[in-house]
Amino acid sequence: MRKDDFFKELDDMDIDRIAQEFPVLTFDEKERIYAMSERKYDKENGADKDYSDKDEIVVSGVEQYKRPSWYKYASAAAAVVLVIGGISGSMLLMKHGKTFHPDNTDLSTATTGEETTLHTGTHEQNGTSTEPATKESVFIPATTAEDTEPTTVETTTYAQTEPEDDYEAIALELSDKFADLVNRLNRNVQYDPYDMLDFYITTSDRYLYNQSESYYYRVTEPGFEFPANYTDAFKEICTEELYESLYSKAGTENKSDTSIDINLSKTFKADLSRYYTGDHVELFMDYGIYTADFIIYRGGLYVCTDSLPGNWKTYSDQPSIIQMGDSSFTSIRNALFSPVCKDSASQNGEPLSFTFVKEGDSWKISGIVKIPN
Structure with missing residues (x-):
């Protein structure tokens, strides 16, 4: 747009805004501005008028300069161009340039004689490394003028299988725990020699008048004073399927010759709380079992001490x-x-x-x- 046509393109909204921002001038101010404009117009159009001998109007103060509205958009565009250029240069540097450690050591290659070996990766030039775990230093160049310090990112690759x-x-720990639990079921536990019960227990499916007397003592083994402690210990080292097999309520007659003869469901089945010490107990008739290495008695766990290993x-x-x-x-x-x-x-x-x-x-x-x- 030519500056001569500027005022021809104004609409009503612009006229109102200008009227609000610039108040009405006085008569003297109008005359001064008109004289300055006329002089500038004649000078630009080649008028041979000499104003040097005429009265001049001196303007004091500084006219405030205001940047055009398009200036900030041009500046933003220029900044975008600079950022794109910086990123592109960084990518080219990473692709074609050498990699340096923060101490200025060249990590990309190390040449000895006529042979060159890579150092930064887990793969050698002619093969793959078999090391189970390696660390890599990856150089990240600065992308801005302010950030000039190189940074490194360490990545670790671990072996997928254990040696x-x-x-x-693992086998030693878990198999030892299993043997220890089986021995506890075989009455290898601490007990209180002063807390004793005795019963005449029938260990047959037939009623016997002459029953042998059995002695039971209160279990005091730390961590194994209740039936739930034993079952929880097996659950900790065994899968659910194996635990169910060891806890199976089916008799050992259904187990194969290669199975382990452990039946947790019957180990703590005899609850003799309704009896008194010295009573006769028919295990098979009451509980369907022939022996009771452990009994439950009024909230406590008792172990039989007859013929201990x-x-x-x-x-x-x-x-x-x-x-x-x-x-x-x-x-x-x-x-x-x-x-x-x-x-x-x-x-x-x-x-x-x-x-x-x-x-x-x-x-x-x-x-x-x-x-x-």
């Missing part, structure tokens, strides 16, 4: 890993504890196959099978 030594440690053994060897996977493995170990090993004088024991699986962050025993000789 065999870790599997052996001389000692309680565990294994004759360390676990041996025979099969490994990402989330499961199998181990063999020779057990000396009852009821796996029937021969108390055995030195080698009976071989057991343990299968372990990972559930979340914990390893558990998923299967225990006796290996036939």
